[in-house]
């Protein structure tokens with residue numbers, strides 16, 4: 001390849017002045033347009049979201065090569081106007097540099113200390129499952145919306161790791177916090193906020209932007225109050241959760257005379273908000289997808305329930321049971337693959353000029369690793385667009401790992417809560433399927449259950465009701 005060719009930027013559709021490629025993009029489901037573009041322009045291409053130039057990476061090999069082999073060049077968080085306004089350079093999700101490094105390291109170490117991926121956390125999830133099972137039993141087999149109860153149950157896990165205790169589902173302080181996080185996801189993913197992100201100088205006045213700020217302010221106020229209470233009752237010898245650990249660490253640094261550090265109240269409040277936001281709707285909507293798939297495909301549900309009966313019986317499922325439940329494990333993986341809840345991951349940007357696949361990508365360019373193109377890569381999956389659990393089974397029916405299973409992304413910025421999410425998905429899903437058979441609401445046929453996702457910051461199932469028919 002000549003050096004002139006390698007200085008060429010990635011190809012892509014011709015942009016219009018100011019509008020870029022907006023007229024060609026479906027802002028309700030941009031990932032689908034990007035998948036179409038990848039068929040025409042290849043695995044590294046440029047799209048102009050209005051005035052913002054974005055390089056899109058598509059397909060398992062390309063995404064992995066960029067995020068893993070060139071992680072120092074591609075592993076930087078990219079910009080998003082509205083969240084940059086709301087986060088103000090604090091927290092772990094939308095920061096870079098020292099703040100990100102310190103908050104990520106501290107979050108990982110302490111969430112592990114509070115049980116992430118371990119027995120202590122397993123016990124918390126099992127306890128929460130018992131509450132959830134009671135809630136579903138109370139519907140007595142009648143159709144119910146899966147959103148609220150699953151969301152409260154999952155949010156309670158991250159809440160108890162952060163604050164040190166779970167909340168009752170009737171506690172208004174808790175439910176208002178969870179409902180606000182949900183609302184925030186919907187607002188941030190709305191087309192009007194997306195347009196604002198591209199033209200902030202023109203659309204400051206839009207209602208969804210104002211509401212996003214109001215919701216974030218209410219959250220911040222509530223978090224400050226919760227943290228104030230924890231500060232007043234803090235016992236450094238007995239940390240109850242992440243907030244206590246942060247406060248103790250902050251105090252130690254101050255006592256050693258190190259005042260110029262990242263352990264500020266602003267970073268605490270924002271990191272807590274980030275962990276809560278990243279750790280609740282992602283997992284609960286994946287679980288909702290799982291139950292929806294089970295109602296839609298009763299044969300697959302039957303096989304899962306039969307395997308659970310055989311391998312576990314009526315006792316509580318534990319994390320260690322996973323190895324004796326290959327089919328169920330495959331169904332959970334296939335749920336994550338098809339649910340594809342973060343189809344473009346979160347935005348990245350380049351930390352330096354890089355020549356990648358023969359194209360020059362300049363420092364500071366926004367990059368979308370198109371995870372959907374990995375999870376549905378036709379070179380990797382036998383039936384990319386079908387719910388097909390054998391994707392994760394070998395010829396003997398044993399569970400088979402797949403490299404292109406990448407719902408948590410990869411590299412420097414990969415999901416920090418993967419082990420927590422995986423344990424939650426496994427224990428919640430199996431416990432629910434042990435206790436209940438899930439069916440469509442009366443009068444709705446299995447084939448009528450709608451698998452078209454609703455777009456917010458993540459892809460969630462459209463509002464729907466299911467029946468949980470008690471079996472235990």
Ligand code: HEM
Nearest residue numbers: 093278279282283286342346408409413414415416417421
């Ligand atoms: C099924 C559940 C989940 C999925 C599919 C998921 C997926 C993802 C993805 C795709 C990213 C972006 C990675 C990138 O930028 O390339 C991410 C980031 C993140 N996730 Fe998760 N996640 C899940 C659950 C959780 C949970 C339970 C937590 C809570 C501890 C969590 C905390 C985070 C954080 C803090 C980040 C930002 C990491 C950083 O920027 O360094 N996630 N997640």
